[in-house]
Amino acid sequence: MSEGSPLWAGRLAGGLDPRILAFSQSLGVDRRLLAHDVRASQAHVRMLGRQGIIDSADAEAIADALEQVTLDEGAADEDVHSLIERQLVARLGETGRRVHAGRSRNDQVAAAFRLWCRDAARDLTGAVAGLQETLVARARADGDLILPGYTHLQRAQPVPLGHHLAAHCVALDRDVVRLRAAHAAADVSPLGAGALAGSSLPIDPDGVARELGFATRFANSIDAVADRDFALDLSYACTVGAVHLSRIAEELVLWTSSEFGFAELDDRVAQGSSMMPQKKNPQVAEHVRGRAAVAIGRLTSLLAVLKGLPLAYNSDLQEDKELVFAQVDGFAGSLGALCLVFEGMRFDGARMAAAADDGMTVATDVAEVLVRDGLPFREAHEQVAARIAAGERFAAPTAAEAIAARNAPGMPGAFRDQLDVIERRIADARAFASS
Amino acid sequence: MSEGSPLWAGRLAGGLDPRILAFSQSLGVDRRLLAHDVRASQAHVRMLGRQGIIDSADAEAIADALEQVTLDEGAADEDVHSLIERQLVARLGETGRRVHAGRSRNDQVAAAFRLWCRDAARDLTGAVAGLQETLVARARADGDLILPGYTHLQRAQPVPLGHHLAAHCVALDRDVVRLRAAHAAADVSPLGAGALAGSSLPIDPDGVARELGFATRFANSIDAVADRDFALDLSYACTVGAVHLSRIAEELVLWTSSEFGFAELDDRVAQGSSMMPQKKNPQVAEHVRGRAAVAIGRLTSLLAVLKGLPLAYNSDLQEDKELVFAQVDGFAGSLGALCLVFEGMRFDGARMAAAADDGMTVATDVAEVLVRDGLPFREAHEQVAARIAAGERFAAPTAAEAIAARNAPGMPGAFRDQLDVIERRIADARAFASS
């Protein structure tokens, strides 16, 4: 195979039109799969050697040479897989041309991508845990500050800051669940499925799967190369996670506004204005919010790619990697940035408390006192509502008392117990992330 | 509370502008939650009685009256929850006005919706299993017919029909995994979270959760009313499932074309043309494909609803039910329709076999013979490619021989073993669906 000739020279006359190569080429994207393809290719050739499909010495030579593959610039390779085979041939000659026995790019791509997704799901789990840890730390330190809980962005009832931060931690915990599901979805070896029908050579897919640490081997060779559910699951987990972060971000924007004034950003994470000297902008939160929107579109894209595709592999699937890489990068970036923001944030307990104790947020408690006295709740609600409409405000209970009266599990007054539970969940996530 | 007055009369002067009521009203959609809200409300009032928040007799009276609630037409209720309370008051007077102690519509809606989603996830699992059963039955009956497996819609390698149908079954099996995850996500009781901060009354959220068969109770009261991950997870499971079905549908459209001619639809599931007398259209498959596209948009919608929403409840969330109901109906409808299509379909084994045995699809096998003789695969590939480019076709191996040579697990020649595995998975799914 000459420099830059595709893996399928021979059937088609002349070379690919360079404009078409540029159009079809995925190397700029799938170069990130290099390490994963190397691992998978090593497992593959060792299996070829074990099974006697190629010489053991050749197998070892190829496995060693794979270690040396680099992303050399300027090559006209279709993709990272072509690049790898080209370098093997350049280094090993005829021996290098033996690597592709019993496999196709279809299962090769799927294998490298699955390994990548498995790593990404694991790493993201750690990153989610990292934000949870930051939030828990702030909740432990400042959690007794009282602010209004909001519904419809109207002050509803007083809650401790710790309870509010715990709410976000609980949502993030569900992201861990989804990431672990995405990990499990990726944890299936497609190697041996070939183009779609396996191989007539005596390959050993189970052995390859074992060597690569996959939980299992494909159930059906057609599905193995046609399936991108694992990519969807990871993209979905990132999207929902990003949406969770966008809700946190929206609150950061609100809290750091002059009107709320509940928190102030550390200067090292805030942005000024090129024109207005007084500005201190929560641009991190805005980016987090905007990137959640972008994440939604990327999930849409991948779903739309897959819609209506007949089995098995089609080149439409080549879009999958750029979409998933960007999802993972985006989610990881937002998680990390929010950690920095929360670490340096100063809460203004006085502003919060003033908002929470406005004489209105305890109206429900007042009504519930009437219920204890025997009034039907709807009657109590109407009475209290009428008093408020008439201008009355309530001095009792205080926000703190209202919170103290809600100390059952999951309730505002019991947020420290929630933090304990969350920390155990974080420990689980950390254990998984470092597994 | 008078006829049609909202649950929050008292605070706001005059009634709601009827045009605003029409704009805000969700009764046309959430009427489907009636039975689920009734169950949840019964559990709630029994708890109120047990805890002494209201009289036991009142609790029983309300629980009984809940049984009688009907979707009476013409009411100006904001939603099904208002309708229920209105009927309770109409029936029980002051006693009916006691039902809402210790709860808010925020947790009430979430509870009914979660119960609905839990049921839907379970029922859809059964519907997926139903299609798998149909496919397995066809695979057992006609699975030895040989057709070309395709990549890039080009004939690639011969496979038995049973292997191809098994590929779809394996994909559907992952839908079961997602549906069960969606079930688990919904299986958390939000009751007791109130508006966002629980209640100062001595409510018993754990008891209510137990009575309703929820696996657990909310971890954090703010999250309990702000969270719609369970709706997302169900919507996502339906979307990916619909995309899977769209891939089946695309193949049905291809297979029943004159050009492929692999299958013919039963007249009872095909559509003619109003103008062209000769037409027999695979409209079911097209609807399945089109509705997968719609499903993608609905998931997008729900994600976009949630993006950037501050905690806790906001009325934007009211969009959730229509979006999820439509996802579930759409997926269930497509599953059922495809069962009917596959049940009556006639396969044309001769057309399939002719396509599979075209002297080209076994080219990989020919190259692999050369590999067994010691040629590097890339060399063998080039030689065979050149022979094909020169017009040569291959008489051996036959398609059947090529398949027989691939009989390891997951391979085309071993599809009947795959069917056994799938049937065990179906049995699991059926057990869950009837649990």
Place this chain on the structure above:
Amino acid sequence: MSEGSPLWAGRLAGGLDPRILAFSQSLGVDRRLLAHDVRASQAHVRMLGRQGIIDSADAEAIADALEQVTLDEGAADEDVHSLIERQLVARLGETGRRVHAGRSRNDQVAAAFRLWCRDAARDLTGAVAGLQETLVARARADGDLILPGYTHLQRAQPVPLGHHLAAHCVALDRDVVRLRAAHAAADVSPLGAGALAGSSLPIDPDGVARELGFATRFANSIDAVADRDFALDLSYACTVGAVHLSRIAEELVLWTSSEFGFAELDDRVAQGSSMMPQKKNPQVAEHVRGRAAVAIGRLTSLLAVLKGLPLAYNSDLQEDKELVFAQVDGFAGSLGALCLVFEGMRFDGARMAAAADDGMTVATDVAEVLVRDGLPFREAHEQVAARIAAGERFAAPTAAEAIAARNAPGMPGAFRDQLDVIERRIADARAFASS
């Protein structure tokens, strides 16, 4: 044609499986096209009569009978088009069976749908103008109130309320442009294109187009039945419009919060809480915001439906109507509801003014004074920034003075001139809407 038999009986044995009919049926959705199909069918049969394809008397009889068609319940029709032909046959016997000469449901559906979209685009233009009128009226009445303009939700510079409301009017004006483009896109008659290849009968597509007031007739018969760009364009116009409204809505939510306190909703458009007696929620704004999210998904759906469809008509397209109807209803509903909200809203000029005159929002003006004195802007910016960082606040210029210094076209101080321009644009839109 017997009761409920499809338009294509004869080719296919037996009837359609009732479950498949239920699955494929679109009558529940396309019943809204009845009046439009009647108009188009009348033009069609009159043309058939003129061209001598059917008797003139028959043509008139059919045209008259079309006037009588009603949405009778209980029919097992596939769609509204089948319903119409069924009733014609029931009323006119053999004569009714002549209506479909020279046409197909493919061009028939497209014609009725295009007429509907044309009307909808025109009506929505009027509805947009309606909201602009409301905003202009408020801007004329209360426009001199001063509030802070925001960037990053941080107070940036003072602006008059009239300038802020004018900003939304200018955005809405672009919605009118898009709606008119959508109208033009729909304004092409597909009648005569038949199934995809026209007809061998001597039909007169131009005459039909003229009678129906279409601007022109299809350029290509295949495109005429395959094209849904007009539906996309209308859906897109609604989506961007809905997004604009969501930005207004977000501000309403902010302005009516306790923290901003810039505005108070009229009681007749606000919602209370079922639990919390003190609440007054801006649920209309939240619905507007949420429904913008849903609109995004619906546009996504229609695009995904069309992606990858080969020419010409495919049943996937049947999804188009439900998606477009919902877009139009949603946008119209939000426009109307926001009118009511703005009409009754009370602005709190004192709260706004206090926020605008906080000694910081004029920092840019202070820097610009230094620029007039010869300082490089970057230097001036840094000096002012340093003074603010050191705690200095600015008494001069006042917010009013800062605004007065910006009275060039498009600037805050010139908002009344903008209102004049907007009113001329509104007049144009109104003229179009009533054309």
Place this chain on the structure above:
Amino acid sequence: MSEGSPLWAGRLAGGLDPRILAFSQSLGVDRRLLAHDVRASQAHVRMLGRQGIIDSADAEAIADALEQVTLDEGAADEDVHSLIERQLVARLGETGRRVHAGRSRNDQVAAAFRLWCRDAARDLTGAVAGLQETLVARARADGDLILPGYTHLQRAQPVPLGHHLAAHCVALDRDVVRLRAAHAAADVSPLGAGALAGSSLPIDPDGVARELGFATRFANSIDAVADRDFALDLSYACTVGAVHLSRIAEELVLWTSSEFGFAELDDRVAQGSSMMPQKKNPQVAEHVRGRAAVAIGRLTSLLAVLKGLPLAYNSDLQEDKELVFAQVDGFAGSLGALCLVFEGMRFDGARMAAAADDGMTVATDVAEVLVRDGLPFREAHEQVAARIAAGERFAAPTAAEAIAARNAPGMPGAFRDQLDVIERRIADARAFASS
């Protein structure tokens, strides 16, 4: 301003955390705006000079220095705008620090981006015309070949290839309409709007707009920096265009399949398989199809970014450029690649003709003969349908005769007249593209 310090140093203590800079930085994306920002900045400083806000000599020095700005690597600039100002300061010292008087990054970014979008819309118009030209050339050369027109992927009626290709040209013509609308949307200068409230300096927005060739100047300064409709319109035009191309692509995949066999790709645009020596894959068409799916998601993303954003500028908007750049690149790439594919494609007239003349596709014509004889169309349809169901095939009319009978405007037999019309439209598009 020191090396790498942001444009807003002074207000905020210390530097930006480098991790936050990396997170917020847009230079990797907006570097593509360099030339456009340079042009806009030159117009801006010349205006500053004309208006006496800075010295004329300074203005000229800055304008000249702007010409020298390069994308120097390694800088820690937030964005391309910071990079430009940094280089001006490095080159001109204090004079460089004068450039930003009377403007903000908000209007600066919008201006450069609008100039870019205007160019892109114009260039894409030319690219669309290019594909139309290729299709027209093929239609003129091979247009008399007859193939079946399809509905539901079932053979419907015979059409000339020229008519089919013309259908795609007509769809592409609508893309030109949308691109020109996007051009018009971008053709509004935002310069002078500043951060959102213009400037107290005596700037001349109209002069700047004129110098930059903008059709007009912003109507409202808040809207000028908050609006991204122009980006949406361009993204939408690209998306619909990509969807059109995906429909062409789907047909290419079908036509080049063995089963259809209507066309063969030139070897220089086709891809082989790494495993299967016989394969010749239409990967270009698949990429075009897949990238249409991606385009849908990108439009979704931008809409979701904008949903619910309060006025005026928010950093969420920073996502706009990457999303739009990718849309434009993607659409342009697919247009160019399809030109190459069509230029080299070989049509197989015999395979097409055999499919078109199958004795069934003229069934409508046979029924229409009966209509001419006085039969109601529905009766004629049923008779012909029954004959087909009974196995009858039709020798007359031939496909060619059926086409010849349809020679009115827009009909299959008149496709060459359509090509004339299309060519006039192409000439218009070309004139616009080179304007």
